[in-house]
Amino acid sequence: MSINLKSLSVDCVLTTASQRARLPLAIVGLLLTAQAQAFLPTPQSVVTTGELAPTSQPAVAKSNAAITTAISDANNDSANTDNNNDTTLLQNTEAEQLLTTWRQQVQQNNLAQQTTWRRLLYFVDDKKSLFGKGKTKSLVDNKDFFLSTKGQQDSGAELDAMLVALAQELTTLAANNSSKAQTNNNSVLCRFPARVQWLTDALNIDDSLLQADCPELDNWMATLAPEQLSVMFAQEYLDNPLSAFAHTLLRIDSPTSAADPSQIHHAYALNDTVDGNPDDPFVIYAIKSMTGLYNNKIEIDPYPKKLAKYLQDDERDTWTYQLALTPAEVRQIMSHVWETKNLALPYYFTTDNCASEILRLIDVVRPQKHLLSQLPYAVIPSDVIQLLSDENLLANNNYTPADSTIRQAQLNKAKQSRQQLGYQQTTKEALNNIKSADINPASSMSADGQSLLTRPISVADNNPLDRHPLQLGHIGVGHRGDNSYIDLGLRAGYHDSLDRPAGLPQFFNLEGLATTLRLYDTDEGKSNSKPKSVVLQNFTLIRGRSFNPVNTAKKGKTWGVSVEATRINDGSQQEGTDHLVGSMTYETGKSWAFGAPRTGSSGSVTGEMPPQLCYTFVTGAAQAGRGINKGFRVGAGMNAGCRYQINNQLRVQAELQLPYWYHGDSNQPDVRGYYWQPITTLGLQYDIDKKQALRLNASYDWQDRVDANDDIQLSYRRYF
Structure with a gap:
């Protein structure tokens, strides 16, 4: 509905001074009588389902006619006293149709269930979240976020309460006879500017009627001066486990920094992060971050402060991607941030995090994209960058080296x-x-x-848009000892040292939630032959290695960790078989990079390390399982290996493991309580393309008390 008072300017010129003075009173009377309708019970028909229908033009015309009639009556009754005129206006039946007409539009256009309105209230109808999917109420559990006592459960009730409050405040603005009247910072115009803007567009309300003076909001907006938004991506960083999967934040550009991106002191950073207790032990901190026991926190800081943390403290390259949003969409997003920046919502490291918040904000102004619903349950920052690119929401990018x-x-x-x-x-x-x-x-x-x-x-080869998909499935055929087998594997993420390296930090190695099932063929000639059945070969919770070569400019350490269930050869018993054990390993050591670093397309120098890597670790491990001698073993030793990048599509890695295992003393003469168990491994991968590869794995166990020393496998790997 359009309440177009701008067109009245010509009529006002033709009236007498007395008539001009009566015009605000006419508007006041119009809205006051409409306000009376606001206290009627909310119609049940307001809460509807369906998509947004076309605006009802007859209803808009009727409402405009009501305003015109009220003003005309005010001008014609100029001889009456003010009190009599006020009484007449309050009884004007046409003016009482204002709020009724708004409600009719809400019902006809199903606005209470419209996607954008529900997203402004944190309803999660289409969000794939382990913790939010299927909920029928808002995620916000804060009564101050709602005008209606039923707002958290009922988006229609909250919409009607907004209409009531908006009508009341329009009355105040009209009574002040000013284009920008003084209002309370707690008014809906000041508290919920994004909701008001959406209603203004949905109901065709004239923007000029809503020019309220909101000191806190106006100062906040004036400080940020939002003109343009960009996503800043800080690459994966294993030396801080909570940043291992990279990080994203929004860069808020003013007109100055939008025109010249180097002027970062005119930009701000909007960062969604965990509001955790830094005094908690890391394990407790991680568990709380992953299970929603910490709240999220919206930080808005000068952009140079945040950028310095990544470039200088963490030594992480960054990529900045300008979002293809209009200035109006940018302002609406920032208005919504104003409404929600102080909310205490649960933070989930894998589902509701820095990356999902960016998609949620964009979904508010581009509801047809349904960005959040397009991602899997785990939201990874680099996946968000890829999705925004696929949806043509990235205008350009800029690389900033650490x-x-x-x-x-x-x-x-x-x-x-x-x-x-x-x-x-x-x-x-x-x-x-x-x-x-x-x-x-x-x-x-x-x-x-x-x-x-x-x-x-030159630009480094770590643009996340160039990386392979993070999920992986593989099928392999192999031979172990005298048995043939088929391997079936699935990995939720992320990347190991033989995967295609483009789009990730050099020598990056982090895997999580990976499992491999193995189907053995039967060897009838052996007494301990494997049956034709599927066995769990490996389940990896987390496995990673951080390489910071000592002969490069990197200042971190070289270390590794793994937590997994895996099948191992028990070398303590004569002709021991393999057993499934739980295993925890920690490694620390040194690494070296060598070879000729990659050059840019023009032959210019890059900041990449040499492509070849050698390393050595001192290791400690503990394993437990029912099948092995005494149910456990602990070990210490050394691992040493090299990774060689033959070309852009072919890599090879060889490693020697020298663990010394201890099971405890044994009184049995044929059972050893401690022993060396050297193992050599070789891996080679050829990339068919960005999503496909072939890999050859081979290993040899030098322990003489195992039933199978050799294992060789060829597998097809599909990234998705």
């Missing part, structure tokens, strides 16, 4: 010159000075932290 990446580029250039001009040209001390963050404070940010600098460095 401080260590810039130092690595300088190191690569120095080594290149050293090889070309002779060793005496660059000393070892000079190379170490380049690697040192204290001596060489190279950065993408200016010294005052207020702007971005242009560095002569």
Whole structure:
């Protein structure tokens, strides 16, 4: 419905001064009588289902006619006293149709169940969430977020309460006879600007009637000056387990920083994060973050402050993707942020996190996209970037190298010159000075932290848009000892050292929720032959390794951890068979990168490390299972290996494991309580394309007390 008072400006010129003075009173009377309708019981028909129907033009015309009639009556009754005129206006039956007409539009267009309205209230009709899917009420459990006492359960009741409050405040604005009247910061115009804007569009209300003075909201908006939004992606970072899957936040650009992205001091960062207790032990912190026992927290900080954390403290490259949103959509998103920024909602590390919040905000202004419902239950930041690209919501991107990446580029250039001009040209001390963050404070940010600098460095091959899909299924055929088998495997994520490396940090290695089932053929000639049945070969909860080569500009450590159930060969007993055990392993060591670093397309230097990697670990492990000697074993030893990047499609990795296992003392002469169990492994992968690969795995167990020493397998891997 359009309440178009702008068209009255011509009529006002033709009236007398006395008539002009009576015009605000006419509007006041109109809205006051409509206000009386607001206290009627909410019609049950307001709560409807279905899609948004076309706006009812006759209803709009009728409402506009009511306003015109009221104003005409006011002008014609200029000889009456003010009190008599007020009484006449309050009894005007046409004016009483205002709120009734709004309610009719809500019913006819099913606005109470319209997708955007329900998203503004945190109803989760189409969200794939283990904890939110199927709920029929809002996720917000805060009475201050609703005007109706039934608002959390009933979006129709909350919509009607908004109409009542809006009619009351329009009355106040009209009574002040001002284009921008003073209002209370607790008014609906100030508390819920996104809801009001949506109602304004849905009901065709004239924007000029809603120009309220909201000091807190106006100051907040003036400070942020939102003109453009971008998604900032900070790459995966294993040295902080809570950042292992990368991180995303929104960059809020003002007109100045939108015109010149290097002027970051004119931008702000909107970050959705966990409001956890830093004093909690890490295990407790992680459990609470994953199960919703912590709340989320919306942080809005100067953008340079957040960017410095990733580039300088964590040494993580970032990618910034401008969102293809209109300025009006940007303002509506920020209005919704204003409404929700202080809500205490449960934080779920895998489902309701920094990445899902970005999709939820975009869904408010692009309801037809249904972005959240397109992702699986686990929401991964790089998946969000890929989805936004697939939906044509990314306008452009910008790469910002971390401080260590810039130092690595300088190191690569120095080594290149050293090889070309002779060793005496660059000393070892000079190379170490380049690697040192204290001596060489190279950065993408200016010294005052207020702007971005242009560095002569090629873009790294870690754009998340280039990575393979994170889920994996494989089928393999193999031979172990005298038995043939078929392997069937599934991995929820993420990436191991032989997977296609594009789109991820170098040498990244993190796997989670992976399982492999094995179907053995029967060897009738062996007494301990495997039956034709499926056995669980492996279930990995988490397995990862962080490589920070000591001869590069990276400053972190090299370490690894795994928690899994796996089949192992028990070497304590004569002709021991394999058994399923629970296993926990921790590794710490050093790694080295070697070879010629990749160059850019124009031959310019990159900040990537050399492509080849060698490493050595000191390891400790504990395993338990009913089938092994005494039900447990603990071990310590060393692992050493190398990974070689043959070309962009082919990689090979070899490793030697030297664990020394202890089961406890045994009185049986043929059972050993402790022993070495060397194992060599070899893996080779060829990438067919971004989503397909072939892998060859081979291993040999050098322990003489196992029923099968060798295992070789060829598998087809499909990423999805």
